[in-house]
Amino acid sequence: MADDRMAEVFAAVRLGGVDQVAARQVLEKLWNEIGDHADALHRCLIAHYLADLQAEAADALHWDQCALAAVFGPGIPLDEGLRGFLPSLYLNLADSHRRVGEFEVARMQLAIARGHLDVLAADAYGALIRSRLRSIEAALLARSLSPLANS
Structure with missing residues (x-):
């Protein structure tokens, strides 16, 4: 079942490259289907990708907050897989706070993201996250307040 759910998530993400509205609808449906007690990774990924598909910065901020809440939910062990998402999650929060004009909160989130960079490998993904931080x-x-390129 978990593999099927991940396949659905990634199919929706691929759809986002073609039709953002349809991808957003699919991910919102998945979010509603899995509920509050679903696997933290599933909730985190769905919310993370939903944030990327929002036209409004406030809506992106909401989903960025949901993604982070999924990681730090009650009784959720912070395993290596979830830890690996923290730099990206905090960067997205920083960017969303920036886009809604909450510059001090954005700076704080950026500092937290910087503090989690040690989990990133010296690979293309790590370089992408470090570049996004800059x-x-x-x-x-x-x-x-403007969106960044490729946001």
């Missing part, structure tokens, strides 16, 4: 820092310095 982009968000620059946007914060400029007090920009």
Whole structure:
């Protein structure tokens, strides 16, 4: 069942490259189906990808908060798999707070993300996250509310 659910999530993510509205609908349906007590990784991934598909910064912030809440829910062990998502989750929170004009909160989230960078390997994904951190820092310095490229 878990593998089937992950397959559904990743199929919706791929759909997002073609039709963001349809992908958002699929992910929202999955979110409602799995409920509050589902696997933390499933909840985290669905919310994480839903945040990326939002047109409004406040909506993205909501889903970014849901993704992080899934990781830190009551009784959820913070295993290595979930720990690996923390830099990205906190970066997304920082970016969403920045986009809604909450610059101080964004700086705090960025500092937390920076504190979790040690879990990243020296690979393409690690380089992508570190590059995104620098982009968000620059946007914060400029007090920009605009979406970043590839956000």
